[in-house]
Every structure is written in C-alpha cells, then in structure tokens.
Amino acid sequence: xxxxxxxxxxxxxxxxxxxxxxxxxxxxxxxxxxxxxxxxxxxxxxxxxxxxxxxxxxxxxxxxxxxxxxxxxxxxxxxxxxxxxxxxxxxxxxxxxxxxxxxxxxxxxxxxxxxxxxxxxxxxxxxxxxxxxxxxxxxxxxxxxxxxxxxxxxxxxxxxxxxxxxxxxxxxxxxxxxxxxxxxxxxxxxxxxxxxxxxxx
Amino acid sequence: xxxxxxxxxxxxxxxxxxxxxxxxxxxxxxxxxxxxxxxxxxxxxxxxxxxxxxxxxxxxxxxxxxxxxxxxxxxxxxxxxxxxxxxxxxxxxxxxxxxxxxxxxxxxxxxxxxxxxxxxxxxxxxxxxxxxxxxxxxxxxxxxxxxxxxxxxxxxxxxxxxxxxxxxxxxxxxxxxxxxxxxxxxxxxxxxxxxxxxxxxxxxxxxxxxxxxxxxxxxxxxxxxxxxxxxxxxxxxxxxxxxxxxxxxxxxxxxxxxxxxxxxxxxxxxxxxxxxxxxxxxxxxxxxxxxxxxxxxxxxxxxxxxxxxxxxxxxxxxxxxxxxxxxxxxxxxxxxxxxxxxxxxxxxxxxxxxxxxxxxxxxxxxxxxxxxxxxxxxxxxxxxxxxxxxxxxxxxxxxxxxxxxxxxxxxxxxxxxxxxxxxxxxxxxxx
Numbered sequence: 001x002x003x004x005x006x007x008x009x010x011x012x013x014x015x016x017x018x019x020x021x022x023x024x025x026x027x028x029x030x031x032x033x034x035x036x037x038x039x040x041x042x043x044x045x046x047x048x049x050x051x052x053x054x055x056x057x058x059x060x061x062x063x064x065x066x067x068x069x070x071x072x073x074x075x076x077x078x079x080x081x082x083x084x085x086x087x088x089x090x091x092x093x094x095x096x097x098x099x100x101x102x103x104x105x106x107x108x109x110x111x112x113x114x115x116x117x118x119x120x121x122x123x124x125x126x127x128x129x130x131x132x133x134x135x136x137x138x139x140x141x142x143x144x145x146x147x148x149x150x151x152x153x154x155x156x157x158x159x160x161x162x163x164x165x166x167x168x169x170x171x172x173x174x175x176x177x178x179x180x181x182x183x184x185x186x187x188x189x190x191x192x193x194x195x196x197x198x199x200x201x
Numbered sequence: 202x203x204x205x206x207x208x209x210x211x212x213x214x215x216x217x218x219x220x221x222x223x224x225x226x227x228x229x230x231x232x233x234x235x236x237x238x239x240x241x242x243x244x245x246x247x248x249x250x251x252x253x254x255x256x257x258x259x260x261x262x263x264x265x266x267x268x269x270x271x272x273x274x275x276x277x278x279x280x281x282x283x284x285x286x287x288x289x290x291x292x293x294x295x296x297x298x299x300x301x302x303x304x305x306x307x308x309x310x311x312x313x314x315x316x317x318x319x320x321x322x323x324x325x326x327x328x329x330x331x332x333x334x335x336x337x338x339x340x341x342x343x344x345x346x347x348x349x350x351x352x353x354x355x356x357x358x359x360x361x362x363x364x365x366x367x368x369x370x371x372x373x374x375x376x377x378x379x380x381x382x383x384x385x386x387x388x389x390x391x392x393x394x395x396x397x398x399x400x401x402x403x404x405x406x407x408x409x410x411x412x413x414x415x416x417x418x419x420x421x422x423x424x425x426x427x428x429x430x431x432x433x434x435x436x437x438x439x440x441x442x443x444x445x446x447x448x449x450x451x452x453x454x455x456x457x458x459x460x461x462x463x464x465x466x467x468x469x470x471x472x473x474x475x476x477x478x479x480x481x482x483x484x485x486x487x488x489x490x491x492x493x494x495x496x497x498x499x500x501x502x503x504x505x506x507x508x509x510x511x512x513x514x515x516x517x518x519x520x521x522x523x524x525x526x527x528x529x530x531x532x533x534x535x536x537x538x539x540x541x542x543x544x545x546x547x548x549x550x551x552x553x554x555x556x557x558x559x560x561x562x563x564x565x566x567x568x569x570x571x572x573x574x575x576x577x578x579x580x581x582x583x584x585x586x587x588x589x590x591x592x593x594x595x596x597x598x599x600x601x602x603x604x605x606x607x608x609x610x611x612x613x614x615x616x617x618x619x620x621x622x623x624x625x626x627x628x629x630x631x632x
Binding site for chain 1: 243244245246247249256257304306308354355357358361362365366369373393394422425426427428429431432433434435448449450451452454455458462468470472473475476477479480481518520521523526527528529530573
C-alpha cells in the first residue's frame with residue numbers, strides 16, 4: 001500500500017513540475033502586444049531633433065509644433081485674409097475670385113481624385129449628396145450640387161468658383177474647414193471638378 | 202349551450218382580430234407620416250439641426266411645445282420673411298441663435314411641414330437590428346511561427362513526461378527492491394529526486410533539453426530584438442480603424458493626407474476629427490449622451506458642444522502612442538512609395554484595385570479595431586521588397602521620365618549637375 005502511494009506522489013510531482021514548465025514556456029513564447037519587446041540601443045530609434053508631435057520643454061505650451069511668429073508667413077503660404085469667414089467674405093469671394101488653373105484633363109483628373117477622397121464620403125461621387133456616409137445614415141442633410149438649395153441663398157447649381165473655394169476653405173454648417181487637408185492649388189482643382197458635377201457631367 | 206359558447210368564441214376572435222388590425226392600421230398611418238417626415242428631416246434639416254442636441258440651430262425635440270403649429274408653418278418655409286415682418290417670437294429665436302439665418306424652404310408645403318413635426322414629436326424609431334458588420338469576426342493575428350512553437354513545446358513536454366514517467370517507475374521499483382516492501386517509513390521525495398539526478402543518462406537528457414530550450418529561446422529572442430511586429434499599444438482614444446476605414450469607407454488619405462505629399466504620413470490634427478465629429482456624436486449608443494471617446498476630442502480641444510465654442514485655454518494636446526517607428530538613421534519617404542511606386546507595389550503585393558496601396562505594408566487596416574504594426578519594418582524586409590519588385594514598364598511616370606532624361610544627357614555627353622538629379626531638394630540633406 002505504502003509503496004503505491006509513494007509512486008503516486010512521485011508521479012504527481014513529476015507531472016506537475018513538467019506541466020508547470022510547459023505552461024511557462026508556452027506563455028513566455030507569447031509576445032506581449034502592448035510592449036515593443038526587447039530592444040537594443042533604443043536611443044538609435046529616437047530622433048535627436050524634435051518630431052513635430054513630440055512634447056517639448058523649450059516652449060511654454062510644451063509642444064514642438066508651434067505657430068509661426070506674428071506677422072510672418074511660411075514660404076509658399078497663400079494668404080486668404082481678404083475673404084473672411086463671414087457672409088460678406090463669402091459673397092465677395094463669389095464675385096471676385098476666379099480659378100487660376102486652366103481647365104484640362106490633367107487638372108480635372110487630379111480634381112476628381114481629390115474629390116473622391118475628401119468630398120465623396122458625404123457628397124457622393126456624382127455630387128448628388130448621396131455619399132456612403134449619408135447612405136449608412138452617419139451624416140445627413142447634404143445638398144445635391146445639381147438640384148439642392150444652398151443654405152446661404154440660391155441654388156447649389158449656381159454657386160460660383162469663388163463661393164465653392166470659400167466653402168472648402170472655411171466650411172459651412174456641419175461641413176468643417178478642409179484648408180489643413182487640401183492645399184490651395186488642390187482646392188482649385190476640386191473646385192474645377194465640382195463645377196463639372198454641377199453641370200451633371 | 203355548446204353552440205352559444207362557440208359563437209361567443211368566434212365573436213371574441215373576430216373582435217380581437219378587428220381591433221388588432223385597426224391598431225396596426227392606425228399606427229401605420231402615423232408611421233407613414235413620421236417616416237415621410239424623417240426622410241424630409243434628414244434631407245433638409247439635419248445639416249443644421251438634431252433632435253436632442255444643439256448643432257448650428259437649436260435642438261428640435263419639444264419644438265411643438267415651444268411654438269404653436271400655425272407659427273411653425275409660417276417660420277419653416279420662410280423664416281427670413283417672418284423676421285422681417287417683425288414677428289416678436291421670430292426675432293427672439295433669431296437673436297437667441299447668434300443671428301444665424303435659417304435657410305428658407307419654400308418647397309415645403311403644409312403637409313410636409315406637418316410630417317416633419319410628427320417625426321420630431323415621435324422621435325427616432327428604435328432600431329430593430331444592430332448595425333451590421335460592427336461585430337465582425339476579429340482576426341486573431343497569432344503568427345504561424347508562434348503556433349508552431351507552442352505545438353512543438355507541448356509535444357516535447359508530452360514526450361518528456363512519458364519518458365520520465367517510465368524512468369520514475371523504474372527507480373521506484375529499484376527503491377522498493379533495495380528497501381523491501383515491509384519498510385514502514387516513507388522515503389522522502391527529496392531523496393527520490395536526488396537519486397534521479399544520480400542517474401547519468403537522465404542528467405544528460407535533462408541538460409540536453411535545457412540547452413535546446415534555452416538555445417532556441419535565446420536565438421528567437423535575438424531575432425526578435427527591436428522587431429515590433431504586432432505592437433499594439435493602448436491609445437488615449439479608442440479610435441477604431443475598422444469603423445472609420447472599414448464600415449465608413451473613409452479613404453486613408455482623408456486623415457493621413459501627408460502620405461501622398463511628403464515623407465510623413467502625418468497623424469491628423471484634431472480639427473480633422475471635428476470635420477465629422479462636430480455633428481457625429483454617437484448619442485444613440487449612449488442613451489442620448491455624447492460618446493465618451495468623442496468627448497475626449499472635445500476636451501482636448503477645449504470645445505464646448507453646448508455653445509459650440511472653442512476655449513484655447515482648456516486645450517491640451519492628444520498624446521497618441523507612436524506605433525510605427527523606424528530608427529532615426531533610416532530614411533523612408535511615404536510619397537515616394539505611394540505615388541511614384543504605386544503601380545509597381547500594387548503588382549508586387551497583389552493588391553485588389555479597391556484596396557488602397559497603403560495595405561501593402563500596413564496590412565488590412567480596415568479590419569483593425571486597434572491599430573497594430575503589421576510588417577516587421579526591418580532592413581531585411583525593405584531589402585527583399587526592393588530586390589523583388591518589378592519597376593520596368595513605368596513609362597508614364599514622371600519620376601522615371603526624369604531619370605531617363607538624365608541618362609540621355611549622360612549618353613550625349615551634355616553637362617549634367619547634381620541639381621538636375623534632385624540635388625537641390627532640401628530633404629536630400631535635411632531630414
């Protein structure tokens with residue numbers, strides 16, 4: 001009797017020991033997805049200069065990305081101060097701004113690409129106000145370029161290039177400003193393509 | 202008697218059926234109104250109004266209690282006219298809402314306005330089905346290698362168990378033979394183990410196992426040092442690429458618009474979030490409250506959804522955790538890959554025309570609820586792709602056209618300067 005108990009104890013001991021080792025090995029083989037794992041010479045990964053999105057103690061607000069100092073502007077920056085984000089600015093832009101780019105296939109093709117990326121999610125690829133986000137009811141109240149009415153008076157189909165440019169730059173109602181995403185030149189390409197869509201082409 | 206009860210029963214039945222039908226009929230008539238109103242509301246009103254939240258205009262729930270219907274029937278089709286006529290209520294509403302003029306809707310006649318008011322009264326119908334695809338099957342990203350490793354370890358453990366089981370039984374028998382069965386005292390376990398380790402074969406086997414295990418662990422550890430594949434840190438906002446890029450089908454470039462223009466793909470600043478989330482607040486999922494994750498955007502910007510004003514004093518930058526991090530000594534340019542080399546990369550990686558070229562390295566981002574690093578981003582990985590990708594036949598590519606032009610000049614013996622080869626690009630030196 002005693003002998004068999006001893007044998008059982010020993011078997012139990014051996015089995016638990018090896019199960020424990022097997023478990024430990026299995027779990028240590030699993031990588032922790034929240035950590036980058038073992039790293040050698042981490043300082044070679046980190047930039048010496050500050051990345052724009054890094055904290056920075058040298059500035060008061062602790063950010064690396066700073067606005068340009070007052071009364072300065074970056075090289076190549078297009079000013080848009082003469083048309084402020086008001087009803088008057090909108091009307092003025094509608095009267096006096098003209099598309100500086102020639103209407104050609106290259107500009108239109110680029111305009112179409114930009115339109116698909118930045119506008120079509122709501123406005124629809126044909127500008128009919130039936131984009132994917134409208135269809136799945138995440139967004140609504142998007143007017144069609146061909147048939148809708150503009151909230152600032154008149155019909156969408158009659159909007160001039162300057163008014164469309166003003167709207168992309170500042171946004172209106174639930175549409176936000178897209179100035180940070182689309183450069184001024186690209187905005188004119190989008191305007192060109194939107195004007196094609198207004199005609200239903 | 203029986204007949205009477207049967208007749209009564211049938212009368213009850215028909216009464217019940219009749220009343221049920223009439224209830225359904227009445228409710229469908231109402232629903233028809235509200236349904237029509239909902240369509241009109243979504244098309245005409247919702248760019249400025251929501252039912253239970255202030256957007257550009259005030260929240261509309263309870264609007265029929267605040268104003269009488271006759272007034273609303275005048276206000277909605279032509280609010281500007283009503284204000285101009287000097288109507289006291291109209292001027293008050295206009296002033297209360299920062300003097301933002303409401304669009305005139307001359308096309309909305311009395312029935313249409315009543316439909317809209319009916320919809321506002323009834324509110325949003327309760328959704329019967331949860332939005333599809335939200336609970337899409339999650340792709341477990343356990344790599345084949347780690348599965349193979351686990352299986353190998355388990356098999357090894359079983360083999361060792363079997364062998365040791367036998368060895369221990371043998372030892373047991375030896376002990377029993379030496380000591381005799383009559384011995385009453387227990388042999389302490391320690392003694393047994395000590396005896397086990399006196400067995401040279403066993404010790405050899407044990408050491409061999411140890412060397413294999415530690416050796417392979419060390420080898421794999423060295424290979425994986427500094428490789429961040431699968432790295433999925435916890436981000437300050439639970440931003441789901443699965444929702445935004447997958448279900449909502451928003452193009453990568455909408456937010457990461459730098460990828461096509463510059464070295465960096467750029468993490469969008471919060472104003473890009475606000476392009477949609479000024480209006481999209483997911484209130485239907487949080488009992489009419491703003492989603493706590495969307496609230497984090499508002500808090501970071503110091504934005505007050507009630508007044509729709511920004512307070513820069515309360516703004517605090519969002520500290521995203523960087524996932525993809527090349528060592529600082531390696532130069533990588535996004536635009537060079539996704540614009541110049543788009544066709545070649547698509548062909549090499551076998552991407553579908555509907556998939557963005559970004560998937561070639563970043564993997565199926567539209568299925569990632571939390572973003573993780575899909576590719577190893579090691580030097581070997583870069584080199585292999587640069588060795589295998591076929592870039593012949595890039596005739597209409599401005600980049601290669603320039604290269605060919607330079608080659609022609611060299612062939613003809615014309616003057617050629619580093620500037621012609623892009624030597625004046627700032628990024629050639631300053632990156």
